[in-house]
Amino acid sequence: MEYKFFDRNFGLQGKVAIITGAANGIGKATAELFSSKGAKVVLLDIKESVKEVADSLNKTGADAQAFICDITKSENIQNVLEESLKKFGKIDILANIAGAVELDDAENLDEEVWDKQMNINAKATFLMSKYTGREMIKRGGGKIINIASQAGFIAIDKHLAYSSSKAAVIMMTKVLALEWAEFNINVNAVSPTVVWTEMGEKAWPGEVGEAMKKTIPAGRFAYPDEIAAAMLFLACDASNMITGENLVIDGGFTIK
Secondary structure: OOOOOOOOOOOOOOOEEEEEOOOOHHHHHHHHHHHHOOOEEEEEEOOOOHHHHHHHHHHOOOOEEEEEOOOOOHHHHHHHHHHHHHHHOOOOEEEEOOOOOOOOOHHHOOHHHHHHHHHHHHHHHHHHHHHHHHHHHHHOOEEEEEEOOHHHOOOOOOOHHHHHHHHHHHHHHHHHHHHHHHHOEEEEEEEEOOEOOHHHHHHOOHHHHHHHHHOOOOOOOEOHHHHHHHHHHHHOHHHOOOOOOEEEEOOOHHHO
């Protein structure tokens, strides 16, 4: 049997990647890493600062395009995909990173807060996967990587809406991987512990965060670059035999 060796530098030369939530945190780190490995990147975020990220990458010789986009709306996603295909001609990789978290006790949780987290974390992941997946099916392959969370498979206080949305992402990943394997599309998830991002600091400030660190065997939270590195592995050809998996990056929190 003939075997095609992958790029052992985990390169993404010639690949086109769409990255949501790219204005900061894990999304920005992933955009920077993918670009450094040769990928052309389409950066999506609802924040205008996503344009600054693209400009910064382009100054280093990368090829980045930014869109300010509400990815909970089908028409917005379809417009972005149309523009991206006009510019780059294809889509090889989708990194679903955009997310939202607001914490509260279940009995006090507002319906609007529930809806917001389900829309951004779960619905947007579905819509981005659906429309990008259609293009990947036409081309005969691609990689989709979803950011889930350790909160998607273990119970954490005050995380009802967030945990429910991330549990949906984990199962969505598995079903999409099953359905799209015949089209040479790999679909995987990454489930981090708390990551030092704007969202992580908001959810785990001060003493609450310090107490949480003590429950993690590694004794600290994760950094965006560490999550981006896992995203790179799942995006490159080295992981072609991996699909439907949920890579947990939690410093040992869930091994106890």
